[in-house]
Amino acid sequence: MPPLKTYIAVIGTLDTKLEQFLYLRSQILKNDPSLAVILIDAGRSVIEHDAITIKQHEVLKASGFQGGDGALMLLPRGDLIKIMIKGAIETVKQLKDREEIQAIISLGGSGGTSIASAVMRELPITFPKLIVSTVASGDVSFYIAETDITMMYSVVDIAGLNEVLKAVVDNAAAAIVGMAKAYAKRIGNGHNNIKATKKGIGITMFGVTTKGVDAIRKWLESHGFEVYVFHATGSSERSMERLAKGGRLHGILDLTTTELADELAGGVFSAGSSRLTAAAKAGLPQIVSVGALDMVNFGPRDTVPKEFRGRKLIEHTPSVTIVRTTERECEELGKRVAQRLKENCIRPEFTEVWLPLRGVSALDVEGQAFYDKVSDEALFTAIKNGLEGSGISVNELDTDINDPGWSESIAKRLSELIELKG
Template identity: 30%
Template sequence: MEEKRRILVIGTGDTKADELLFMRERIEAVGGIAVMMDVSVLGDPPYRPAHDRHAVARAADTSIEAIIGSGDENSAMTLMALGASRLARSLYDKGEIDGFIALGGTMGTDLALDVALTLPLGVPKFVVSTIAFSHLIPPERIATDLMMILWAGGLYGLNSTCKAVLSQACGAVVGAASAAIKPDAVRPMVGMSSLGKSCLHYMVTLKPELERRGYEVVVFHTTGMGGRALEAIAAQRGFVAVMDFSLQELANHLTGSVVNSGIDRLENAGRQAIPQIVAPGAIDMVDFPTWQAVPARFAERPYHAHNRLLASVTSDGETRRAIARAIGDKLAASKGSTAFILPVGGIQQWDQHGEPLHEPEALLAFIQEMRISVPANAELHEIAGHINDAEFSAKALEIFDRWVAEGIIPPGVPGDRKAA
């Protein structure tokens, strides 16, 4: 018989016992084992959890009494989040859980997001939340493979709507834990950013070339959460090198767009001393939802609707200069080998002559500022061509191969290098 999957169930049992006990019943009904963790502060649940609130507090190097006296509900739940995260990671490292699910409103979600970030990629993470998909949740709080579902009808007590949602969530996390294939480390992994094949397509050349060299290449679609995933894996030292060629999310963050990856975009590879080759793909575009009006400050700018969800306008020359300076500041903080490729011929498909976002003067403003913003700790490689030209990919491979020869990047693994 297949081994039953153990699911860590997190919630405040003093106020949500009915819901949590229903979740335990549903997890066990579909062949899982529910491991209950109580994160209540003021009271105990009417059941005996495997890990009670006192154990959670101890994991945060404190006590429930000290947490209650910490000042307010925010400080109390922040301490409980620390304890829950440490305890959950310890349980995973000891092989005692295969996935986790949490239940909550803003308080419970805040705590659950920390737990999810603590567990590695490949461990099923499911949060049932009254604020699922909300812009209250900043990108940097979202784990790479987090799954969320709206806790519809879940403000107070069980009902048929609430049961429908909770039962789906419980089935999903048990199923995910049963089916999950965790990432392997057979081949060294290279992270690469891009913005869809229609806008940036260097990966069509680079991916097979790197695979032939014995590397696994993971390409991230930089529409907000793609860059977040790249940053999260880099923060956990999951890459031997990063080719960060699409920085539009950074530009979006600086211009106030919601289509961004958080404040630490283009920082984690450098912080972890991971070798990185960087280029300014699509930094001239500002994204916003197609179904909203064009932001007033961009009303007169060139416009491109990608689909019914996503549209872009261009930023002006002064904004692009500011973006260049921000890129330079982030590269200056890098602790590892860094190279910057500056394609003078253009930085995304639609900025070329005859295309809707062609603005040579604004592009020149960026290029001029970028030339003086690349810091002393980074190599600057300027090419005459466009970022989608063969010249760009050749330059990226030239730098990569030199760093391998110099021992900066570990060699690839010989053998069958075909992508899975």
């Protein structure tokens, strides 16, 4: 049955932003007086107010900090934030474990956003999380990571209560009220978060591999699987890993590994050196391919570094420019694919690499702008050589990555691997 009352956690540094948080609290209750607000103080200094539900000293105690108020005041800001993050995570985790909150919201600058986002990253996917932040108009990947945190730009600094900030906070309050009520209704109907009813499969996709992925997805769905498609823009593997840890994924089809090219050449969608390791370390059945390794991704055309401007270059959208990878880069990419799989696969018998010999993207087929058989061959050869003796099989198909026959074959094989693993 649904909770008797819907509670929204509001967390922030109340020693510097009490006025703004009290306004947020009032607007939440104005939207729906039947709701309850749990106001949590994660600031440096002790603040007393009747509206504060969980006081600063309680958060501090949850962090395990042994010093008193005097020692806390002397801490550098960075150390203080780490302590408050630890205490806030533990505090909110206890509330969530007891099912005493159905949403969380915060306001903040860089410090407050760091605390709130760290807390929210520990909460389950689909649990409502919203931050109004001064940093939300920039690169917020550090704060959001692979989670579903919603961030709203404050437009003006969170200082005082001018008409612009009040309007932004009004919108945020309305949004979190709607999220909380929807979530409470969902869990009341027995759909708490994302309980598995089917075996789940994660697939990575890019625009230039969409046709193939769509065909794979439809085949898998028609055979009883739940399919989660991840856009390969830097956090796809972390997102897959989070769902896998939650027991949601039973297999991975890492069709689109383009982030490796960005890591190598300095593109904007790098996933870092852990790419290709999560599913391997988990022992999940997986098929890895080389989708979109023919390209490095940059921003608008004028942001492409000078050393790339003499290459084959396509303005994919006004905000995305793609550059063709070279033969030497493709050889190195092949070596990295092989090395990371070989070094991290705990169950090599459940990992396979599939190579589409006629093109690794929609732009890499004969007659298209990025078609380069020599570079592709360097990629394929490096993978095959690198995986020799590893126990990881390599399957070469005389087709391109978006071909319908390829799609059905690779979908069938992944379902077989999942069945074999049981």
